Amino acid sequence: MSNVVELRDVVKTYDLGDNIKVDALRGINLTIKRGEFVSIMGPSGCGKTTLLNIIGGLDSPTDGQVIIDGIDITHMSEGELARIRREKIGFIFQTFNLVPLLTALENVQIPMIFAGRFSNSEIKERAIELLRLVGLEHRLHHRPTQMSGGEQQRVAIARALANEPSIILADEPTGNVDRETGWKIIRLIKGLNETLGQTCIMVTHDPTIAQISERIIYMLDGQIIPEPPKLTINPSSSMLADERRQMLLAELKWLEASIKGLEVRKNRLNQESYAQVKLGYEKQLERLKKVVQEEYEKRRSK
Amino acid sequence: MFRTARFAFTMARRSITRRKFRSALTILGIIIGISAVVSLMTLGIGMRSQVESTLNEMLGAGIIINSGTYGIDIPEHVQSYISQVPGVNKSIPIVMSMVYISNKPYTVVGIDPVQASEVYQVTLEDGRGLRQGDDDAVVLDSTIASNLGVKVNDTVTFSTQAGGVGKTFKVIGIIRPMAGFGQFVSIGCFITLDAAQDFFNTHDRVSSILIRLDDPNQGEQVEAILKQMFPDASILSQEEIMSNINQVMSTIDGVLLGLASISLMVGALGIMNTIMMSVHERRREIGMLKAVGGERWHVLIIFLSEALLISLIGGVFGCIFGLGGVYLIQWFVKTLGLNIIVPLLISPQILALGLIAALAVGSIAGFYPSWKAANVRPVEALRYE
Ligand SMILES: Nc1ncnc2c1ncn2[C@@H]1O[C@H](COP(=O)(O)OP(=O)(O)OP(=O)(O)O)[C@@H](O)[C@H]1O
Numbered sequence: 001m002s003n004v005v006e007l008r009d010v011v012k013t014y015d016l017g018d019n020i021k022v023d024a025l026r027g028i029n030l031t032i033k034r035g036e037f038v039s040i041m042g043p044s045g046c047g048k049t050t051l052l053n054i055i056g057g058l059d060s061p062t063d064g065q066v067i068i069d070g071i072d073i074t075h076m077s078e079g080e081l082a083r084i085r086r087e088k089i090g091f092i093f094q095t096f097n098l099v100p101l102l103t104a105l106e107n108v109q110i111p112m113i114f115a116g117r118f119s120n121s122e123i124k125e126r127a128i129e130l131l132r133l134v135g136l137e138h139r140l141h142h143r144p145t146q147m148s149g150g151e152q153q154r155v156a157i158a159r160a161l162a163n164e165p166s167i168i169l170a171d172e173p174t175g176n177v178d179r180e181t182g183w184k185i186i187r188l189i190k191g192l193n194e195t196l197g198q199t200c201i202m203v204t205h206d207p208t209i210a211q212i213s214e215r216i217i218y219m220l221d222g223q224i225i226p227e228p229p230k231l232t233i234n235p236s237s238s239m240l241a242d243e244r245r246q247m248l249l250a251e252l253k254w255l256e257a258s259i260k261g262l263e264v265r266k267n268r269l270n271q272e273s274y275a276q277v278k279l280g281y282e283k284q285l286e287r288l289k290k291v292v293q294e295e296y297e298k299r300r301s302k
Numbered sequence: 303m304f305r306t307a308r309f310a311f312t313m314a315r316r317s318i319t320r321r322k323f324r325s326a327l328t329i330l331g332i333i334i335g336i337s338a339v340v341s342l343m344t345l346g347i348g349m350r351s352q353v354e355s356t357l358n359e360m361l362g363a364g365i366i367i368n369s370g371t372y373g374i375d376i377p378e379h380v381q382s383y384i385s386q387v388p389g390v391n392k393s394i395p396i397v398m399s400m401v402y403i404s405n406k407p408y409t410v411v412g413i414d415p416v417q418a419s420e421v422y423q424v425t426l427e428d429g430r431g432l433r434q435g436d437d438d439a440v441v442l443d444s445t446i447a448s449n450l451g452v453k454v455n456d457t458v459t460f461s462t463q464a465g466g467v468g469k470t471f472k473v474i475g476i477i478r479p480m481a482g483f484g485q486f487v488s489i490g491c492f493i494t495l496d497a498a499q500d501f502f503n504t505h506d507r508v509s510s511i512l513i514r515l516d517d518p519n520q521g522e523q524v525e526a527i528l529k530q531m532f533p534d535a536s537i538l539s540q541e542e543i544m545s546n547i548n549q550v551m552s553t554i555d556g557v558l559l560g561l562a563s564i565s566l567m568v569g570a571l572g573i574m575n576t577i578m579m580s581v582h583e584r585r586r587e588i589g590m591l592k593a594v595g596g597e598r599w600h601v602l603i604i605f606l607s608e609a610l611l612i613s614l615i616g617g618v619f620g621c622i623f624g625l626g627g628v629y630l631i632q633w634f635v636k637t638l639g640l641n642i643i644v645p646l647l648i649s650p651q652i653l654a655l656g657l658i659a660a661l662a663v664g665s666i667a668g669f670y671p672s673w674k675a676a677n678v679r680p681v682e683a684l685r686y687e
């Protein structure tokens with residue numbers, strides 16, 4: 001029972017109709033222990049979100065077995081999955097996803113209202129306590145539009161913790177905030193992991209952020225790969241010579257591999273999803289190249 | 303469950319206040335629908351009660367024989383045959399016809415003053431009633447008197463056609479109006495039978511014979527005998543008249559109800575549209591609600607609350623405006639100079655019905671979009687910006 005997550009040969013295929021199928025996950029085997037902090041990295045479209053959704057009971061696998069906290073949720077009904085989500089899972093999204101009509105305090109209360117585990121006064125006390133935990137005791141009655149991105153994400157973290165979940169699933173939690181705020185959020189999550197022993201699974205594109213987790217899972221094209229692909233250092237980036245460079249280049253490499261893979265699969269995808277995925281890759285590539293460039297210039301100016 | 307509902311209403315309240323203009327339009331739609339229901343129902347019920355009491359007052363008689371031509375051509379002595387029909391307690395010949403007073407048409411009844419009290423219950427407000435030999439006198443009801451601007455001891459001139467020269471009668475008594483729903487139907491102008499026959503120049507002839515029965519339940523048998531005796535006459539029993547009138551009233555009710563439902567339908571479409579838009583705008587939010595453990599019914603309740611709250615507000619104001627509408631119609635009828643009294647019966651049942659109708663419309667119209675919301679697939683809702 002020390003495994004909170006156990007995935008066996010999990011396959012997820014999206015059927016887009018007209019005989020077009022997308023293999024988002026292609027045989028995932030993964031175990032995560034209680035209290036672990038795991039990062040998932042990989043190029044856009046490689047299936048990270050799909051994997052989190054399946055672990056979180058938001059989506060069901062096409063094949064394989066999903067065991068969460070010792071419970072086999074593979075064939076659960078919609079209602080049973082909803083119960084698993086509110087009792088065992090806390091989701092944190094890139095876009096915060098707070099209810100704009102509700103205050104911070106009310107947003108944190110939502111999962112507890114759905115769960116019906118605490119009394120009304122307990123719910124309120126707990127929500128206040130959680131908001132204090134994330135350092136927002138002065139923002140209780142603010143609406144999301146009256147808060148900064150970082151504050152909103154901290155509300156979302158408090159909300160994710162509301163029902164004392166077994167697992168926190170964070171999908172690019174720093175994707176929509178600036179770097180500095182991102183770090184604050186990561187340190188907050190890391191702190192929860194260290195002080196509460198909270199199991200966390202986080203998707204990130206940022207190798208330095210991934211560094212703070214105990215384990216990094218690399219994905220490529222719907223599969224988990226043991227380590228980032230070997231690098232062939234090209235001259236333009238030979239000036240970067242540390243761990244960070246390694247990570248960046250690894251990601252660059254995956255991206256290029258993914259794009260190649262996408263071209264191979266092009267005929268099996270419908271035009272829309274192909275275009276969408278490709279656009280995602282290209283954006284990512286652009287961003288990465290920029291980061292590499294910045295990094296490169298920083299080094300040179302030193 | 304209760305907690306979710308309370309939470310849902312908080313969200314609904316804020317959603318409505320956030321989209322003020324849109325909500326106001328939707329609520330207005332419901333207000334129009336419900337106020338139409340309330341005012342039309344109030345009118346319908348008022349008219350029905352009016353008609354019923356009118357008939358009861360008019361038809362002290364169990365059976366009325368009218369001339370087949372609706373003229374004044376029944377020989378008065380026929381009455382003596384009728385009196386002998388078994389089951390007939392009393393038969394009273396009358397002349398009922400139209401006269402013009404100050405160029406406006408009124409129904410005048412000529413009746414033997416002694417017998418009048420047997421069929422018409424009247425209450426004197428001023429002056430006195432008709433007596434035998436009062437052949438130049440008229441008794442008016444207060445509505446007609448005030449329309450004509452006359453008091454006791456004033457005179458009025460009857461003529462058989464508008465603008466014609468006529469005969470002058472002295473107003474000797476003013477009575478409380480009997481229930482009536484129009485000057486053509488309501489009876490509020492009485493002269494003696496002799497005076498009427500003299501005025502219409504129909505000596506020994508009458509327009510109708512009112513018959514009182516020994517036992518009201520014998521109506522059918524007596525009617526059958528009379529039909530054999532006078533095949534050409536139009537013989538109406540009170541029951542028949544009642545059922546005819548009821549039929550007419552039901553038709554009117556139907557039309558009013560139809561009008562009301564059309565306006566309710568418009569309100570319903572408004573709600574459906576508003577909730578549909580709300581669901582569309584809040585797709586991501588729905589996905590999130592499900593991700594944090596919300597089930598279908600949680601989402602359903604959240605959106606249904608919005609529909610119910612809108613319809614509740616619309617219902618309350620609809621009831622208020624509906625009653626206002628009745629006053630408005632009354633006023634309108636009055637300024638048009640129509641002599642129709644539309645009684646205003648504010649019944650709590652109608653108000654309750656208005657509210658229930660509003661909530662029913664809200665939940666029915668809100669259900670489909672809320673159901674759509676409940677079935678949003680979270681993975682897809684969260685996927686797209
Ligand atoms: N609902 C869906 N219908 C069809 N295809 C889907 C669906 N969800 C995901 N996919 C496809 O599955 C693959 C994996 O998508 P996923 O969102 O898991 O990628 P990701 O690694 O999270 O990417 P990103 O870093 O851009 O968020 C992609 O090719 C995507 O187009």
Ligand SMILES: [Mg+2]
Binds near residue numbers: 048049050171
């Ligand atoms: Mg993703």
